[in-house]
Amino acid sequence: MTDITAQNFVQRIADLGLAERSVVNRAYGEMGAGDHTLQDVVKAMQRQGIVTTLQTDKILKGDRHGYFYGDYKVLYLIGAGTFARVYRAEKFGGEVYAIKVLRKRFRDEIKELEQFLREGRMGLRLRHPNIVSILEVVPDVHNPFLVMEFVEGQTLRELVKVRGKLPADLALRLMYEIASGLAYAASLGIAHRDLKLSNVLVSSDGKAKLVDFGLAALTDRNNPEKMADCPNARAIDYAALERGTGVRKDDPRSDVYFAGNMLYHMIAGTPALTETRDRLARLNVSRFQEIPPLHERVPDVPGIANHLVQRAMAFNPEKRIQSAAALQAEVKKAIKILEEGKSGTGDQPYNLPMADHQDDDEDPTNEGEGYVVMLVESKPGLQNAIRERLKSRGYRVLVISNPNRALDRFSAQEEAPADCVIFGASELGNLAVEAFNQFASDDHTSSIPTILLVDRRQSHIIGAARRGPNRKMLALPLKVRELRTALNQLLSGVERRELGTY
Numbered sequence: 001m002t003d004i005t006a007q008n009f010v011q012r013i014a015d016l017g018l019a020e021r022s023v024v025n026r027a028y029g030e031m032g033a034g035d036h037t038l039q040d041v042v043k044a045m046q047r048q049g050i051v052t053t054l055q056t057d058k059i060l061k062g063d064r065h066g067y068f069y070g071d072y073k074v075l076y077l078i079g080a081g082t083f084a085r086v087y088r089a090e091k092f093g094g095e096v097y098a099i100k101v102l103r104k105r106f107r108d109e110i111k112e113l114e115q116f117l118r119e120g121r122m123g124l125r126l127r128h129p130n131i132v133s134i135l136e137v138v139p140d141v142h143n144p145f146l147v148m149e150f151v152e153g154q155t156l157r158e159l160v161k162v163r164g165k166l167p168a169d170l171a172l173r174l175m176y177e178i179a180s181g182l183a184y185a186a187s188l189g190i191a192h193r194d195l196k197l198s199n200v201l202v203s204s205d206g207k208a209k210l211v212d213f214g215l216a217a218l219t220d221r222n223n224p225e226k227m228a229d230c231p232n233a234r235a236i237d238y239a240a241l242e243r244g245t246g247v248r249k250d251d252p253r254s255d256v257y258f259a260g261n262m263l264y265h266m267i268a269g270t271p272a273l274t275e276t277r278d279r280l281a282r283l284n285v286s287r288f289q290e291i292p293p294l295h296e297r298v299p300d301v302p303g304i305a306n307h308l309v310q311r312a313m314a315f316n317p318e319k320r321i322q323s324a325a326a327l328q329a330e331v332k333k334a335i336k337i338l339e340e341g342k343s344g345t346g347d348q349p350y351n352l353p354m355a356d357h358q359d360d361d362e363d364p365t366n367e368g369e370g371y372v373v374m375l376v377e378s379k380p381g382l383q384n385a386i387r388e389r390l391k392s393r394g395y396r397v398l399v400i401s402n403p404n405r406a407l408d409r410f411s412a413q414e415e416a417p418a419d420c421v422i423f424g425a426s427e428l429g430n431l432a433v434e435a436f437n438q439f440a441s442d443d444h445t446s447s448i449p450t451i452l453l454v455d456r457r458q459s460h461i462i463g464a465a466r467r468g469p470n471r472k473m474l475a476l477p478l479k480v481r482e483l484r485t486a487l488n489q490l491l492s493g494v495e496r497r498e499l500g501t502y
Contacts, residue, residue, distance in 0.1 A: 004060060006041040012059050016067050019050050052076055054087075069099050069145045070138055079155075081212075083112060088150060097135070100146040113144065119213055120146040125188060130181035132201060132211040148211075152204045156266070157197035165269030165298070168305040169338055174200075175263045176331045177208035182255055182324035185213070191250060193238055195258035197265055236282045237273070244285030245317050253317045256327050260312025267305060268297040272313060289315055293401065295378045295427060303455075304334045306378070307429035319430075337457070367488065368395030370496025374417065375399045376406045376432065377424035377453075386422070389480050395487075403428060403435035412444035419494050420449040420487060425461050426476055437466045449490035453478060 004012075010028050014021040027048050028041070036044075045051045051059070052075050058066060067074055072089040078098065079086035083106055089099040106112035123134030123146070136147035156174065160166060166174075178200060182192060192199075192213055199212040238254050247253070264272040272291045276282060294309050295301050308330055314320040321327045373390055377383050378401040387397045398418055400406045409417050421439065425432035436452045439445045449470045454461050456475050465473055472486045 004038065004062075006036050006038045009038060009041055009059060010045075013045065013051055016059070016064075018055055018067060018073065024050060069101060069143060070140075072097060072099050072147065074099065083116065086148075096150045098132075098148040098150045100148060102144050107142070107144065116144060116146075122190060122213055123148075126185055126190070126213070128181050128184040129207070130177045130209055131185065132209045151201045151209055153202050155198045156200035156202055156208065156262075159202050160197060160266055160269060163269075166266045168267055168302050169335070171263055171266035172305060172308075172331055172335050172338065174202070174208045174266065175259065176328060176335060178210060178259060178262070179324055179328035179331055181208075181210040182259065183328050185210075186252060186255075186324045191252055191255050193235065193250075193255065195255055195262060197262055200262070236279060240283045240285060241288055243283075244288060245315065247317050251317065252323055253320050255324060256312055256321050259324070259327060260309055260321075263305075263312065264294055264309050267301055267309070268294060270297065272309075293378060296401070299380050302338055303379075303427040303429070304337045306427055308334050310429065310431060365392075366394040367484070368393045370394075370499070371420070371487075371491055371494070372396045372398060372418045372497065373487070374406060374409070374421045375424070376403050376421060376428070376435065377401065378427045379424070382424060382427070386483070389483075390487075393484065403431045407435055407438060407445075410442075410445050410448075416445075416448055418448070419497075420451065420490055422451045422453065425452055425454045425458060429458070429461065430464075433461045433464050436471075437464070440466045440468055440471060449494070451483075451486055451490070 010024055013019055014024045024045075027045060027050055031040070031044050042056055046053065046056060054074065054076050055067060069087075069089065071091050073091075074087045074089050076088045077085060078088050084100050084102050087099045087101065088096065090096050102113065102116045106116070117137060117139055120134055120137035124137065127133060132151060133149045134146050135149065138145050138147070185192065190213065192210065194212055199210065201209045201211055203209060237258070239249065241257060242249050242251055242254055261272045272294070273287060274281075281287065291313065293306075295306050311319070311330070312321050312327060321330055368390060371394075373395050375383060375386055375397055377386070377399070383399050383401075387399060390397050400409070403423065406421065423432040423436045425436075433452065433454075436450055439448065439450050447470065450472075452461075452465055452471075452473045453476055454465070454473060456462075462473070467473075470490055472490065474482055474486060
């Protein structure tokens with residue numbers, strides 16, 4: 001810090017153009033006669049709004065530059081990233097803007113400078129209520145900067161950090177707005193490619209607005225190698241996902257995947273993808289395959305929200321939601337279903353598919369002795385309800401929450417671990433019906449009886465399920481007698497296992 005007196009401080013405010021000299025002198029005069037310490041003067045000038053804390057710190061350091069960018073006076077630092085800083089600034093007349101300034105160490109780097117300016121020029125094309133507008137691009141060789149609309153609020157990451165996790169209905173509403181912005185950009189051939197909670201601003205009135213299309217790629221089919229070489233961590237994530245799934249580097253479904261990761265993060269309070277600074281760990285494709293199911297972290301997550309996250313984050317890009325527009329439509333549908341469930345309209349709340357199961361036949365029996373039933377269901381409450389009711393009738397019940405793991409338990413070379421498999425689709429959705437159908441097509445499982453439990457409103461799943469003589473579909477909420485009847489019919493020709501062998 002340079003040596004500076006109270007009088008020097010006052011003089012520099014005016015010399016730097018931070019305030020009119022007459023305004024500064026009047027504020028100083030109002031302090032009254034006598035000697036004033038530097039600390040007294042600083043407090044007085046800040047209290048009257050003559051200077052901000054950022055401006056004060058720069059003056060005390062002896063900085064001569066960085067107070068203005070063009071006609072914009074810098075007020076506060078509001079964000080800092082790897083490549084740029086963002087300031088709150090005002091133009092003469094009091095209009096407030098956000099100014100994004102490339103860090104000094106990158107201004108001589110042609111690649112970084114071009115990327116920064118490309119972001120700005122691309123942003124000039126984007127005018128949407130859920131995207132922060134870029135209003136001006138200033139390619140000054142010494143001080144390149146972007147002028148953006150100022151959003152009063154906080155980042156989505158800050159909101160989640162404060163709240164711990166968000167209610168599903170709020171998370172879905174914010175995701176709808178995010179998807180809306182993404183779909184609009186995609187209609188212009190622009191992907192985001194840097195989706196994370198810190199790149200979404202939530203305004204004081206609760207609206208989500210995307211920012212930082214800094215790694216966005218204008219769709220360029222003639223230059224597929226253009227992206228994914230940037231050192232930015234999210235670019236590495238995108239590259240790892242795309243290489244691991246064998247798609248090109250500007251695949252629009254990549255934004256869908258990372259939007260799904262954001263929705264997971266909002267609902268769970270923690271991201272689906274493990275966060276690490278290790279580049280090699282980021283490039284490991286298993287990172288995208290070993291994700292804890294959302295319902296394990298949030299047992300009471302509504303089934304429709306859980307299902308949406310699974311579809312958005314499907315590792316196989318062909319099974320993933322295929323575009324930002326499709327994601328927007330699916331989120332809108334999920335919001336409607338959730339609202340109907342909460343308001344009591346419709347047949348049955350979607351997020352409570354078997355909470356109201358009917359125990360119409362409670363007397364214990366031994367009808368299931370010698371049979372093993374595998375239940376593939378993710379909801380703990382539903383697992384317990386079915387397991388207890390079947391055990392009381394002599395069945396041995398194996399419970400698995402992941403359909404793929406359930407399929408892996410069956411091998412052509414080994415005895416089947418279960419005599420009948422029950423798939424619950426209310427929570428697992430497409431994953432359940434796909435496994436149910438695969439059981440019918442695989443030679444070593446096609447003869448094993450299977451039951452699909454499905455909510456009546458899951459018409460797409462009901463339509464997709466393969467029928468057969470040893471395959472049944474039961475509607476939820478489920479009566480115990482209906483399940484017993486179905487098991488008795490399906491297992492009538494299956495030899496019972498000897499006691500002590502299962």
